[in-house]
Amino acid sequence: MVQSKAADVDGYLAEVPGERREALARLRDLCRAELKGFTEGMEYGMPSYARDGVVEIGFASQKQYISFYILRTDVRAAFEQRLAGHDMGKGCLRFRKPEKIDFDLVRDLLAATAAGPGTVC
Secondary structure, three states, X not given: OOOOOOOOHHHHHHHOXXXXXXXXXXXXXXXHHHOOOOEEEXXXXXXXXXXXXXXXXXXXXXXXXXXXEEOEHHXXXXXXXXXXXXXXXXXXXXXXXXXXXXXXXXXXXXXXXXXXXXXXX
C-alpha cells in the first residue's frame, strides 16, 4: 500500500496487512502521546500529524517497508548520530521489518518535534 484512500487513520489501519498492523498502531499511539497540540489526519494517503496546518510527522506501510516520516530538518540534524546506520530517505526512516522498529528512537524524535516549531523539508 503506497497511498490509501481511507478517510481516517482507523480506516487506514484496517487496510494494513495484519503482520504490520500492530507496529503501525504502536506508531500511532506514540504520535498521539507525544505530539500534543497536533492534528491527526490523512495527508498524502497516509496518517499524518500537523501543527498549525503544516504536516511534520507521518507514517506509512509501503510495499517493502514501514516508513516513518520526520519532515523537520532541524530534528533530523539534531539526531544525526542516532540516525546513522539506519535506512533513511530524504525525510524518512525505513524499517524493513516491523520488529526492527526502534520505538525509543521514534519517541525521542517525536518529543523533539513537539518541543517547538521548525522548518519542514
